[in-house]
Amino acid sequence: MRKTQNKLFDRLAGIYDEKTASGLNKKLARDDNIFLNHSGIVLSPRDISRVKGGGLGEDGELDLIHKLEKNLVSFGMKYLGSSSSKKRVLDAGSGAGGSAILINRKLGYRIDGYTISKKQVLFANHAAKEYGVSDEVKFHCGNILDLAHVRNNIFDTIWACESTEHIPAMDLGPMFSEFSRVTKPSARMVVIAWTSRSGLHKDGERIKYAIDKHYITDIHSKNDYTRAAMTAGWQLKRAIDLTKKSLPYWEFRHKSRNATSSEKYFIKGYKNNSLSYTLFVFDKIPAEH
């Protein structure tokens, strides 16, 4: 691995170690230990009216933010396929484990999560134990660009939620190739990501730069994803635009007592169309015989 990449990963791991130990994410997981490191979406008229209505105390605000973040997992998991205790899923960039636990509880999948943060792994394995699912959901410290210890063709599905933004553009192709190697021939892959419209919008570069700096990301465009995945043997089935569903989440968080300062970039970018939020569904292209 390149030296600069090692340094980048150390910095990234540090951020997530910190986030797991304290901060907004921890507050949100205070009641159920479902620790999520991603944004949220509104799914129902009730969500919208709760977001628009005021008068919530701090606990009420936190509960609503948490609910909207869980919504993202409920929505995304519909694209993973039917429930089965035999399916094996790789959660690529698994954070502190909340998504994998929710997916396991709903769909029964066996899940292996990988994150570069040691604290996240500890927290996530502890939460899986608390939920009584530690035989089925396991978290490991590892780099999704280099899963050398993982055997070929073992996973049915890849789930990557707000993690691929951290992968530098030049490594997007190698990452999808690695996902190809560890998955079965009929595998499915669901990727949820902030997607840049720089090049298409005059403000795109500025918004991308601000968020990249804040979160140590390299936000990619929809085309970057589609092209890199295709080259690595994945065919795009759907690209669902979640921008409108996610904007109210950021607006609500911005006004809440627990705003973190990154909200303004998403509000501006989603409103002026210089940034978008996309759920991609890819299927592995069948090998030719």
Ligand SMILES: C[S@@+](CC[C@H](N)C(=O)[O-])C[C@H]1O[C@@H](n2cnc3c(N)ncnc32)[C@H](O)[C@@H]1O
């Ligand atoms: C924004 S968080 C998302 C976490 C989780 N997927 C969720 O939805 O809550 C990004 C995650 O990607 C992980 N990550 C970033 N780059 C990674 C890499 N190269 N290998 C493994 N994990 C990585 C971080 O450690 C962090 O857990």
